[in-house]
Amino acid sequence: MEKVVTNPAIVVEELCVEFSGKTVLENVSLTILPAELHVIIGPSGSGKSTLLRAINRLNEFFPNCRTSGLVRIRLDGHLVDIYARDAPPLPELRRRVAMVFQTPAVLPFSIEKNMTMPLKVTLGLRGGELRERMEWALRQVGLWDEVEARLLDEATTLSGGQQQRLCLARALALGPQVLLVDEPTASLDFRATETIEQLLVDLKDRYTIIAVSHSLSQARRLADRLWVLREGRVMQQMNRRQLQDAALFQEIIDNIF
Amino acid sequence: MKKIADRCLVGFAWLSAGMVTLAAVMLVGFLLRRGLASIDGSLFFGETHWLDAVSGRAPVFEGIWPALMGTLYLVLVSSFVSIPVGIASGVYLAEYASKRVRASLGCAVDLLAGTPSIVMGLFGFALILLLRRTLFPQAGTSLALAALCIALLVLPYVIRTTQTALQAIPVHLRILGPVCGLSGLQAIVHILLPVASRGILSGVILAMGRAAEDTAVILLTGVVAQAGMPRGLWERFEALPFRIYYLAAEHQTRRQLDQGFATSLVLLLLTSTLFLTAFMLQRRFEKRWKKW
Ligand SMILES: Nc1ncnc2c1ncn2[C@@H]1O[C@H](COP(=O)(O)OP(=O)(O)OP(=O)(O)O)[C@@H](O)[C@H]1O
Numbered sequence: 001m002e003k004v005v006t007n008p009a010i011v012v013e014e015l016c017v018e019f020s021g022k023t024v025l026e027n028v029s030l031t032i033l034p035a036e037l038h039v040i041i042g043p044s045g046s047g048k049s050t051l052l053r054a055i056n057r058l059n060e061f062f063p064n065c066r067t068s069g070l071v072r073i074r075l076d077g078h079l080v081d082i083y084a085r086d087a088p089p090l091p092e093l094r095r096r097v098a099m100v101f102q103t104p105a106v107l108p109f110s111i112e113k114n115m116t117m118p119l120k121v122t123l124g125l126r127g128g129e130l131r132e133r134m135e136w137a138l139r140q141v142g143l144w145d146e147v148e149a150r151l152l153d154e155a156t157t158l159s160g161g162q163q164q165r166l167c168l169a170r171a172l173a174l175g176p177q178v179l180l181v182d183e184p185t186a187s188l189d190f191r192a193t194e195t196i197e198q199l200l201v202d203l204k205d206r207y208t209i210i211a212v213s214h215s216l217s218q219a220r221r222l223a224d225r226l227w228v229l230r231e232g233r234v235m236q237q238m239n240r241r242q243l244q245d246a247a248l249f250q251e252i253i254d255n256i257f
Numbered sequence: 258m259k260k261i262a263d264r265c266l267v268g269f270a271w272l273s274a275g276m277v278t279l280a281a282v283m284l285v286g287f288l289l290r291r292g293l294a295s296i297d298g299s300l301f302f303g304e305t306h307w308l309d310a311v312s313g314r315a316p317v318f319e320g321i322w323p324a325l326m327g328t329l330y331l332v333l334v335s336s337f338v339s340i341p342v343g344i345a346s347g348v349y350l351a352e353y354a355s356k357r358v359r360a361s362l363g364c365a366v367d368l369l370a371g372t373p374s375i376v377m378g379l380f381g382f383a384l385i386l387l388l389r390r391t392l393f394p395q396a397g398t399s400l401a402l403a404a405l406c407i408a409l410l411v412l413p414y415v416i417r418t419t420q421t422a423l424q425a426i427p428v429h430l431r432i433l434g435p436v437c438g439l440s441g442l443q444a445i446v447h448i449l450l451p452v453a454s455r456g457i458l459s460g461v462i463l464a465m466g467r468a469a470e471d472t473a474v475i476l477l478t479g480v481v482a483q484a485g486m487p488r489g490l491w492e493r494f495e496a497l498p499f500r501i502y503y504l505a506a507e508h509q510t511r512r513q514l515d516q517g518f519a520t521s522l523v524l525l526l527l528t529s530t531l532f533l534t535a536f537m538l539q540r541r542f543e544k545r546w547k548k549w
């Protein structure tokens with residue numbers, strides 16, 4: 001039985017994205033439900049990262065990009081068309097729809113400043129409140145114990161996995177409603193992967209999460225709902241029940257890849 | 258064949274680097290040999306007691322102390338104009354200007370950079386003549402006018418280095434501002450400018466050095482041989498490079514010429530001190546912004 005969609009968190013309709021006239025996403029439509037973990041898979045270059053960036057308008061950072069279609073996100077209870085004229089301003093949108101990149105992207109500052117600078121500048125937090133928020137976010141990603149003693153070290157001295165978790169913590173600290181995570185475990189070992197996967201599962205009740213994954217097995221483990229992207233189109237949508245059926249999953253995947 | 262070409266290239270590189278070093282060493286060595294012996298109290302203060310001179314209680318007639326202070330003020334006042342304006346223009350060119358505006362404004366900056374300093378001096382002179390005939394009949398050549406013209410002269414260095422340093426920041430760093438929910442201006446202030454600060458510093462150093470050494474501009478806009486200590490922005494002043502020129506051109510005894518060399522050494526020392534100060538300020542600032 002499919003759940004009846006009553007209160008979608010994100011609705012994407014006929015989204016098209018072009019880079020310098022080359023179509024990267026074509027008529028993508030999806031509905032994202034709250035409190036579910038959504039996973040997007042697809043071959044390299046199929047437009048997964050571009051799709052995530054379309055959801056917080058980060059594609060507009062690239063001057064050669066054109067977007068059409070509709071993306072509506074539930075912010076404070078209302079579905080808001082984020083590309084509309086009266087949409088929230090971009091900085092606010094990107095705080096509420098936070099994104100973590102495929103490759104860890106720390107600021108060239110200390111660990112502490114990576115966490116505090118955006119909070120200070122965008123939310124005006126100071127003093128005790130600021131430190132509390134930083135510690136809370138670092139604990140969420142299980143990084144606090146590892147960095148507590150070296151907060152003033154450069155963030156680039158952290159390992160790849162630690163940097164990735166720092167980026168996730170930085171995003172969480174800003175208080176987002178939606179989390180877009182692009183291959184969060186791409187550069188991680190088995191242990192760290194487990195940590196991040198568990199984290200995503202824990203967070204999915206509080207945030208609407210869309211994750212991109214390279215690994216089919218990971219996608220199967222995590223996803224409540226899965227989309228398969230190929231050459232900029234959604235080829236297949238699968239729910240939990242279909243994912244559980246290993247033979248069916250394999251057949252569908254074989255057809256697409 | 259390729260190996261020989263490689264060797265030649267490496268050899269040439271070594272030779273070039275060696276010659277630059279040699280030239281610098283010879284220059285400084287020559288100045289030291291001719292000038293060092295003349296560096297003493299009387300070079301700076303003439304007959305006046307140094308305490309009276311430094312505290313301004315007694316005027317200095319013979320020494321270079323007023324010229325040293327004049328050059329220092331000139332550098333500070335012109336930097337006060339050229340550094341903020343230059344950095345702001347560089348930010349505009351790198352971050353806000355459209356392609357067309359960037360090309361045409363860039364052209365103007367290059368033109369400014371190519372303007373000979375004597376032309377800039379002439380411009381200042383013409384400006385003051387115009388002001389005298391129109392709005393301010395009492396206006397005359399002064400420290401303020403000279404500093405303004407010098408600022409105009411060194412502005413392109415600051416603009417270009419700021420622009421290049423900002424444009425060299427890779428996309429993966431640039432995108433972090435938007436990702437963290439910063440507005441365009443916030444990203445410039447809190448991420449891009451700090452990251453570019455080393456590059457900007459090199460422009461600032463170039464500008465300060467140029468401001469300290471230029472003679473042609475100030476010649477027409479406010480420097481005189483005997484002004485005493487600089488008394489204000491609207492007064493004429495003495496300056497080290499002009500003093501050197503004056504000593505070398507008009508010297509009657511060998512001692513006076515040696516004093517010219519000594520003065521050159523002092524000028525070199527002054528600019529080195531300014532560079533070092535700028536460098537240390539930037540490093541301290543960098544240590545701070547990396548942490549908090
Ligand atoms: N800024 C850009 N400018 C031009 N083309 C781009 C840009 N970003 C992405 N593309 C193109 O869009 C297509 C999709 O890229 P995207 O990064 O979304 O793929 P992906 O599915 O995330 O791939 P991967 O699994 O390798 O990360 C690619 O062909 C890529 O070359």
Ligand SMILES: [Mg+2]
Binds near residue numbers: 050
């Ligand atoms: Mg990608």
